[in-house]
Amino acid sequence: MRNVTFGNRDKMPPTARGTVPAATVVQPLPSASATSDEFLLNIGPQHPATHGVLRVVVTMDGEVVKDIVPHIGYVHRGLEKLFENRTYEQIIPFTDRTDYLSAIANNFAYVRGVEMLLGLEVPRKVEYMRVLMAELNRIASHLLWLAAYGLDMGAFTPFLYAFRDREEIVAMIEEASGGRLTTNYFRVGGFVHDLPKDFFARLRKFLARFGKALNELDTLLVENAIFVARTRGVGVIGKERAVSYGMTGPCLRASNAAFDVRRDMPYSIYPSLEFEIPVGRNGDTWDRSWVRIEEMRQSLAILRQAMEGFPEGEHRARAPRNIEPPAGEVYSAVEGPRGEIGFYIVSDGTRKPYRVKMRKPSFSNFSALPEILRGLKIADLVAVMGSLDLVVPEIDR
Amino acid sequence: MRAEEALAALRKRFPGVETRPVDPAPGVTVPPQSLREHLVFLRDELAFDFLVFVTALDRPSEGALELVYRLFSHETRVSVVVRVRCPRDGARVPTVSDIFRTAEWHERETAELFGIVFTDHPDPRRLLLPDDLDGYPLRKDFTHPNLIRLPEAR
Numbered sequence: 001m002r003n004v005t006f007g008n009r010d011k012m013p014p015t016a017r018g019t020v021p022a023a024t025v026v027q028p029l030p031s032a033s034a035t036s037d038e039f040l041l042n043i044g045p046q047h048p049a050t051h052g053v054l055r056v057v058v059t060m061d062g063e064v065v066k067d068i069v070p071h072i073g074y075v076h077r078g079l080e081k082l083f084e085n086r087t088y089e090q091i092i093p094f095t096d097r098t099d100y101l102s103a104i105a106n107n108f109a110y111v112r113g114v115e116m117l118l119g120l121e122v123p124r125k126v127e128y129m130r131v132l133m134a135e136l137n138r139i140a141s142h143l144l145w146l147a148a149y150g151l152d153m154g155a156f157t158p159f160l161y162a163f164r165d166r167e168e169i170v171a172m173i174e175e176a177s178g179g180r181l182t183t184n185y186f187r188v189g190g191f192v193h194d195l196p197k198d199f200f201a202r203l204r205k206f207l208a209r210f211g212k213a214l215n216e217l218d219t220l221l222v223e224n225a226i227f228v229a230r231t232r233g234v235g236v237i238g239k240e241r242a243v244s245y246g247m248t249g250p251c252l253r254a255s256n257a258a259f260d261v262r263r264d265m266p267y268s269i270y271p272s273l274e275f276e277i278p279v280g281r282n283g284d285t286w287d288r289s290w291v292r293i294e295e296m297r298q299s300l301a302i303l304r305q306a307m308e309g310f311p312e313g314e315h316r317a318r319a320p321r322n323i324e325p326p327a328g329e330v331y332s333a334v335e336g337p338r339g340e341i342g343f344y345i346v347s348d349g350t351r352k353p354y355r356v357k358m359r360k361p362s363f364s365n366f367s368a369l370p371e372i373l374r375g376l377k378i379a380d381l382v383a384v385m386g387s388l389d390l391v392v393p394e395i396d397r
Numbered sequence: 398m399r400a401e402e403a404l405a406a407l408r409k410r411f412p413g414v415e416t417r418p419v420d421p422a423p424g425v426t427v428p429p430q431s432l433r434e435h436l437v438f439l440r441d442e443l444a445f446d447f448l449v450f451v452t453a454l455d456r457p458s459e460g461a462l463e464l465v466y467r468l469f470s471h472e473t474r475v476s477v478v479v480r481v482r483c484p485r486d487g488a489r490v491p492t493v494s495d496i497f498r499t500a501e502w503h504e505r506e507t508a509e510l511f512g513i514v515f516t517d518h519p520d521p522r523r524l525l526l527p528d529d530l531d532g533y534p535l536r537k538d539f540t541h542p543n544l545i546r547l548p549e550a551r
Contacts, residue, residue: 073525080510081534085547243446243471246499257471259447264474331449331467331476344467346454355535357465359450367502396525 037062041378045074049152049382052392056369056381063378068370076396083356088114088188088323091356095343096182098358099394101144104137104173105336107186112267113332113343114188117325125313126190127269131306132203133173133185134334135299139210140169141337142292143217145389149289150221152386153230158221165213168206172199188323190316203307207300214296222289231286235372235384238283245371246364249339250291251388255283261335273305285380288387324351338362338389362394403443403477410438424478429490432481436466436496439479444472448493451503453511455485455536462488462511483513485536492518510535 044055053074059067079098083091095110096103108130115122147162170180175196177185185191221227237247242255252259260277262270278294280287327349333342339361348354365388372384404423411431427435439445445468454463464481481490492515494501504515505524512533515521532539 073523073527076525078534081539081544241498244498246448246450246497246503259471264471265469265476333449340449342449344450344452344465355452355454357450357452363502364499367499371498 038066043381045071049385050392051148051386051390054366054390054392054395056385058378058381060378065373065376065378065381068373068381070366070369072366072392072395074396075393077393079397080356080358083353085352087351088325088353091353092186092188093182093184095358096179096184097393098360098397099336099338099341099362099391100181101141101391102137102336102338102341103179103181103183104133104185105334105341107183108134109332109334109336109341110343110345111186111188112334113330113345114323114325116330116332117328117345117347118188118319118323120189120317120319122189122317123313123315124269124311126315126317128306128310129191129195129315130186131269131273132303132310133176135302135306136169136173138337139296139299140166140173142296143169145292145337146217146221146289149386149389152382153227155221155224155227158217161213161217161220165210165217168202168210172202172206175199175202187316187319189319190314192316194315200307200310203303207303207307211297211300214293214300218293222286222293227289228286230380230383231284231289231387233282233284233286234380235285235376235387236283237368237372241371242283242368245368247339247368248361248364249336249389250295251288251339251361251365251368253278254280254287254291256281261333261340265333267332267334269306273302275299275302285383285387288389292389322351324349333359336361338391338394339365358397360394360397362388362390362392363397366390366395399475403439403445403475406443407435407438410442411435424480426480426482429481429483432466432479433491433493433496435479436468436493439468439477440496443470445470445475445477447471448497448499448503449476451493451500451507453507453513453535455511457485457537460485462513464490464507464513466493485512488513489516490514491516494519509533512536 038059038061041058041060044050045053055071057069058065079094092107092110095106099106143162143166147159150158173183174180176199177183237255239255239257242252243257256279258277258279263277275298278291280291325347327347329346331342331344333340341361342359344357345353346355373381401423404425407425447469449467449469452465456463461482462485466479467476469476483490490513492504494504502524504518507513508515509523509526510533
């Protein structure tokens with residue numbers, strides 16, 4: 001067996017084997033001391049639990065996580081630089097691609113920012129359509145999180161249930177916008193199309209059914225004894241630390257901080273709608289899961305109200321064909337499924353923005369991972385990382 | 398408390414500081430050396446507990462980089478923007494990552510994209526960019542062989 005070679009690696013001249021091309025030089029790893037039981041564990045960039053291309057290097061002492069160093073940037077596309085060379089309208093489809101699970105929330109934040117720059121009022125119907133779409137998108141995103149998180153934790157059945165329900169939403173969004181994930185539905189001043197004729201019939205059918213399906217999912221995964229045992233008291237982050245790490249969305253609310261952009265930096269028609277903000281007690285992994293289930297219930301309530309009060313009107317305001325906002329700057333934030341999605345747009349009065357900064361929830365939520373994980377067991381890593389509901393293109397942008 | 402009151406409190410505490418109303422959040426411009434003092438004051442005395450983001454703007458015509466720190470208060474639900482101006486060449490700003498933990502990653506990103514040194518940063522490695530990339534992509538004069546300008550839209 002001694003003469004077995006793997007490929008032709010051993011036949012390569014020693015110089016070729018010894019040199020590493022500059023592009024593949026990896027970032028230095030934290031050094032583990034040779035005298036203890038410490039060792040380094042590399043997870044990713046290609047790993048099912050990372051839900052995308054990211055890498056964490058974990059310093060382990062036995063099976064206890066001593067330190068964790070996240071490496072991101074594998075899908076960095078330099079979108080903010082691209083934006084500086086695109087007109088305001090051309091940027092809209094790019095915002096979809098920052099977070100493929102909440103394209104609508106990203107469209108919403110960006111388009112609203114441009115409208116603020118222009119001082120453009122949109123018709124009431126547009127506001128209602130936007131809220132309807134945003135809440136449908138939130139439920140679809142949370143369902144996908146639930147499905148994928150169930151898989152992470154070894155529960156396969158919730159995945160099938162969640163995808164069945166999510167498909168209904170995605171089909172509705174597809175019929176309205178033409179796209180399933182990257183919808184590119186919003187325009188400055190409104191929407192590219194009106195809602196299809198049978199949209200409300202479908203929505204009514206969905207609302208009538210989904211409440212019960214959600215209870216099923218809740219009992220199937222979040223109230224499941226094995227799931228509770230793996231998540232209760234695991235990965236705790238307190239309110240003060242969560243705020244300091246800039247966490248937003250369900251991850252922050254699980255830590256007993258009642259912050260929701262929809263209520264605290266009100267936009268669109270949210271002030272006129274009644275909904276509650278579910279808040280967790282302990283800030284552990286279970287709370288982060290529970291908050292998302294409750295949020296879906298609240299989204300259903302919002303959808304019902306928006307459907308009842310849905311006004312007649314135009315689906316698009318009379319916006320100028322060429323968008324040239326006056327010089328100035330705005331920050332437009334919306335509550336996306338993962339937290340505060342913000343667009344900081346600086347205009348110099350031309351057709352292209354001077355600078356666009358995207359404030360993305362996953363970026364800040366993920367930065368808290370080392371703080372949450374230190375001292376836990378390696379088996380908790382997947383549970384904690386999944387509960388943060390990361391979308392990697394949103395972290396890297 | 399409204400944002401104007403927060404700025405009035407800042408002016409009282411730091412005489413000579415330049416404040417201006419910028420829609421939708423009022424702002425204050427501070428020199429780099431007193432940035433930390435201002436942020437600690439805003440956090441501890443005026444309850445701005447949440448750093449929304451840190452970024453920068455390149456102003457080559459003025460030979461300056463303008464850093465933008467956006468703060469929000471969960472208690473009063475008010476936003477305020479703190480700006481720091483520094484020269485484009487050899488920009489150095491003290492880190493605030495111990496005041497707001499989220500600043501650590503935001504500063505790493507801003508540092509590599511704009512070429513700003515955040516002094517005393519606990520982990521000044523690159524965050525998003527490849528190690529072998531030269532230049533600071535979000536500066537206006539950045540060039541790269543793969544960065545080709547699109548024809549102007551009509």
